[in-house]
Amino acid sequence: MTSKNDTLFTRAQTSTPGGVNSPVRAFRSVGGTPRFITRAEGPYFWDADDKRYIDYIGSWGPAIVGHAHPDVIHAVQQAAARGLSFGAPTEGEIEMAEEICRILPSVEQVRLVSSGTEAAMSALRLARGATGRDKILKFEGCYHGHADSLLVKAGSGLLTFGNPTSAGVPEDFAKHTLVLDYNNPQQLEEVFHQMGDQIACVIVEPVAGNMNLVRATPEFLQTMRTLCTQHGSILIFDEVMCGFRVGLTGAQGMYGITPDLTVLGKVIGGGLPVAAFGGRKDLMKFLAPLGPVYQAGTLSGNPVAVAAGMSTLKLIQQPGFYEALSAQTGKLAAGLTETAKANGVAFCADSVGGMFGLYFGTEVPGSFAQIMACDKEKFNTFFHAMLDLGVYLAPSAFEAGFVSSQHSDEVIAATIAAADKAFAAIR
């Protein structure tokens, strides 16, 4: 019997390049047919064949309170009934800005936008505008959205500037981006020593979730904080993924390191398009309409999206929310590790707050090179076995996974039972 997913995928490819609106959804890395989702509730979603999956991507992060949470849906319905978009300011935007500033002490002022890409791109422009410098520094394996300056990989040597990772990015843009190794403080020291006075900013995922999950070492983040301060460069924490995910105050709270600017997204929109960038007031005043750095958006601070975000921000501040979320995610990582061991499969897992990494290797990776050394073929086999058993993991060995507050003990136990069969298939 043909799956409706196959029919939809064939149809989608006629009108949309590759049949998807964001590449990882196409299952290119793992092979097979993407599942077309029809509805979601709590920790589950259902595909076009009405097959139910335990969902571990949570819309790639936003669904931290589970899908279709009644409070969020109610807030969205109420807001929608008052009108969808005005292109003029609303009180809801003030409330959201105040809430973000209250939760994250490093954020004195914030601007709302509609995607993480837009937020990171705008934070870079702000850093460049405020410092009058062009060079930016990023790290291999981190993703900050698809702005031209950020689709860049390392050049051939430490001090050569980067090469575009996408066609259509001019070399002239890429040459201003320097790409270093994640978790390598010596390299940072060396580069700042040579050209610190040219560097507008350092942008980093302080818990990396776009090369699978890799925790920054405290020394790595502390070194970049110190060097940025010494050289007048702006430190940007991209917390689009780890913000409100590893804990209420994000990676900056967890490590106790204060960035100059923070980029946010995902959780703050609760499933609708809200992202933000914010930080020191003396930097934010460079933004239009006050200052010379231009940035704008027709749907920025959209009232329906802000309503979804605000109701999500309220839910995650309920007492014990992150303790419970971390405990469930920890149980998942520990249970999978134990089951793999029982099946004789070289595997380990790690979790931070509500995000986790799965590694087909013997040690939890601390660098991009170690991630690349994990067994991708084994991951792909595991992914498909789990998918067949009704567990939807990120369809790539290089993405982190996400747990929501609706992933109960029963859901975690069902996942581990499925993994027992999937690991047996690998062995």
Ligand code: PMP
């Ligand atoms: N920064 C990080 C750390 C991200 O994980 C992402 C998206 N996965 C982005 C930026 C870009 O966000 P968006 O997809 O909303 O443009």
